[in-house]
Amino acid sequence: MGAVSPHRARYRRIIAFAARQLVQLWWFELFLPRVGLSRVTEHTRVGRMQRLAQRFHVLAIELGGLMIKVGQFLSSRLDVLPPEITDELAGLQDEVPAVSFADIKALAEAELGVPLERAFAWVDEQPLAAASLGQVHRARLSALDAADTGLGNVVVKVQRPGIDEIVATDLAALRRVAGWLRRIRLVSSRVDAPALVEEFAQTSLEEIDYLHEAANAERFADNFADDPRVNTPQIVWERVTRRVLTLSDVTAIKINDGTALRAAGIDPTEVAKVFAEVMFDQVFSHSFVHADPHPGNIFVTPASGEGTAEGTGWRLTFVDFGMMAEVPDGLRDGLRTLLIAVAGRDSKGLVDAAQEIGMLLPTADTLELERALTALFARFGGMGVAELSKVDPKEFSAFAAEFGDVVRSLPLQLPEDMLLLIRAVSLTSGMCSGLDPAFNVWDAAEPYAARLIRDESGNVVQELARRALRTADVTWRLPQRIDNVITSIDNGTVTFDTSRLERRLDIVMSIGRRAVAAVLFAGMLVGGALLLTPLPALGAALMIVSAAPLLYALFGGRR
Template identity: 45%
Template sequence: MERGGGVWVSDGTLPGDRRDVVGPRFRVRRGSGGVAGTHPVPPWAAGAERGRRYSQPEHLRLALEELGPTFVKLGQILSTRSDLLPLAYTAELAKLQDAAVPVPTDVIMQTLAEELGGAGAFDRFDGRPLASASIGQVHTARIGDDEVVVKVRRPAAVETVSRDLEILQSLAATASRHSELARGYDLVGIVQDFSRTLRAELDYLTEAANAERFARSFAGDPQVHIPVVYRTTTTPRVLTLERVHGMKIDDLQALDAAGIDRRELAVRATGVLCQMVFEDGLFHADPHPGNFFVAPDGSLAVIDFGMVGELTEPS
């Protein structure tokens, strides 16, 4: 086995205990051999699985799903980067926006017991998940007459993400040593930025503070809605927010059925993003369609502020 600075070099061996996930068997099954090797990187090979052949984009999406929450999050971000990937890849990776295996209800209840003293902190709590994402799982609940959503962090999420980020950093360093393309994109720097934002996303108190900052920024705009944070039932592992209803911004059929002017909606959404970047200096860093909802009146609701970016004055 050849090693360089503790980095996976040629045989698929990785630091830590994830070698059963990203080892030779995985590379053969997904056609990804040589991704970080010293030899040229071959194309992703489509292969037979469950009686049919999968395309290269499908293999990439399946690989990220198998690799776990950090890689699912990376795929979600890449699904919005049509400037980096062909349409076939971004369309396939968009399927990761809602894909995650649900956490058992008893595990969720245990977390609520540890953080809030139990589900009794809510007037009603639905044990069936509304959505299951890469870092947390969302459940509906009520506080008095208010409908809320409760995001509960997955067990061992911090440990899993930390190991995965070490793997990504190792792969980025290796790719940069052997690929001019990787060096040109500053792959190591990209992974470092991704690591910082993903680690911040693990603390729901940070996300709560982000949501409140965005709410203040758009307080005077009736066409933009940011969910209210319920602080008394929010902790580092549990986040309670006002429940918003609406259509996903990329559900064209639903938008047309509701009579939404798509051109006007596009202008509004672009204006929201421009205000974040050019006026507020605080912007949503995970702007995939699953985080933007459209109300019947055409107003826009923005959710999920775990990953944000901030522009500061030059020093």
């Protein structure tokens, strides 16, 4: 798919970068192991992955636009990418140089259909924030709009000029690269790259549609309309389009500014507690979650009198609702199945639940995962949340690293909703730990998890009962089935299908022959190189003839 003409150079640069990385992937991960140099592949893998991530980091900063979002998206894909890549990209910040006010003004006037001086009484030419997709300016409503809305000071979020074309160009390049990856078995057996790109495309297109963000903000506000802990900005719909968003100015103390909180007489530890409660309420009560709760999107607003968080004199104020996570019924059912499997310490059931949610691709060989889960249950299964928090961190980290290696070896791909939920919980945990070093996300989640289990307790008991009946039925019929097998053996009527075994033996023999050919190639090549000086003719002949075993090692035995 070609790119839009003004952005052809950008398109080609993204494609060229991806092509270079794929050539390197082919050389190290496919070619070298075929010629017996897998040690080189293993020895250099960590460094290669880190350099790849660093090069992409530089590319994303230089190109800006959607590529910064790509890096942030990839940094959260712990399910499909090694930590060497995700760790490097985790530091990619959504900060870019500001667009000139003249360009912002021209776009806003084209969208609103009136001069900016008529739409607003005043607009600050210095941006409050500049990001890869949009830019925010403080403003004041005109007297007429202020009378209608009851608002004075507002913030105006304006899309970066030309961002639609840049997003379209970047998505076209990403879809092209995903098509390449689909043809590489090493990648396609572990991750559905086209599906990943489409998930990312959907999220990105929603994020640059400010009508969608405004609707999200109102839905979020409705969910917490009667909750004194939470505040949200009011939308000024008369000044909202797909590219311009106007809402009340709710700027206050950033949630991670401990010094400012203490100066306002607010205890950061209490803020951490309430923030965790509010985030888990979104997950378990409303099924609609703010998926980007970083410090720039959460304020602590001092207040007085009633209508504050538990009478503490402050409220949490959420902004930026472009990235939200839904918890649909299908996901809730999958989570229920997960709870049933965990309650029964059923490794096979847990794998089945992961497949039900859509976390495992159909090509997954789940035997190793079942073994790892069995070990997990054996070591930590009998512990409550409080006990888990007391486990030696080194032991927990070592087990997590080993378990993570097993998970990354599988074609595991988290659905977008699950990924956004994990992102929200991860950011919540990090934020709360910064406010309160003694904060434990397990303790914060325990009441909500217990409530979910109580709500589903009837279904859990019924399902466990059904499984027990199935097990009893199999046990009851087992002696008769064994007797039938023995009778068949006595009568000589038992047959065995050995075709699969024979095919596997053929494959093993083919691999053995190709390995011998690879050794012959290496010996003849090295011998020829050594004889080039004393016996040039013989040395050259050996090096030329070595091509025959090389070709057999690479392509021999294929069907």
